[in-house]
Amino acid sequence: MYDLSGKFAFQIGLPAKSGVSGVMIVVVPNLMGIALFSPPLDKTGNPNKGVAFCKKLIDKFSFHNYDSLLHADSHKLDPRRTVSNRDTEVVVSLLFAAKNNDMETIRRMYLQGTNMNVADYDGRTALHIAASEGHERLVKFFLGVARVNPELKDRWGRTPVEDARLFDKPHCIQLLEAQIPFRWNKRSCLKTLYSFAYGVKGCSPFDTPGCNEEVQLLPTLQES
Secondary structure (H helix, E strand, C coil): CHHHHHHHHHHCCCCEEECCCCEEEEEECCCEEEEEECCCECCCCCEHHHHHHHHHHHHHECCCCCCCCCCCCCCCECCCCCHHHHHHHHHHHHHHHHHCCCHHHHHHHHHCCCCCCCECCCCCEHHHHHHHHCCHHHHHHHHHCCCCCCCCCCCCCCCHHHHHHHCCCHHHHHHHHCCCHHHHHHHHHHHHHHHHHHHHHHCCHHHCCCHHHHHHHHHHHHHC
16 A cells, blocks of 8 residues: 555555555455455555545444444444344443443443443333442433433333332432432422421411412322
8 A cells, every 4th residue: 555554554444455557455354355446546656546435435334443343333334243233232231331330331332322222122221220230420421421311211110210219229319310300399399288288287278378379289280
């Protein structure tokens, strides 16, 4: 590749050989070889169209040496693997990383474009797992950085905050409840109003001055 050899190896990452006649051979290891012929040369002595083709090839497919087969860019295709296998491995890797409190793997997968909302066959996401295990740092990352939906339900109808309650993880409960303030404020308000309306000095709410206004709000809160 003449003067382009170093740049080509870094940007394209495939073995290649070109000639001044305009011929170019590119090899995708364990898959195929490609022969190109386009006489117009660039200033480095390589075929213009041949180099452009290689760049388009790498943009479309995950053939670069630095492309990880396990955590491949979601926008690239890899004909060496079926889509179903890749998707399965991404889900398994993400959930196992959440189980093991592996922040580095989670962060790397997020930066590579992995959908942090993906779920297994039970509908459990990485946030469900992190909340169940009490991994506060992961929960903060999922909520604050990855913007994972905290209200996704698994096949049993449980959300991450309900899993955190089930396994008694108070810090995770607090973090998750803070992400759905409107819903939780309504519940808290409803509980407060009931206590106020029916518990003030043992009086009926209609016997207590100022209670009528609060009692009228109860049906509205219950409906929502």
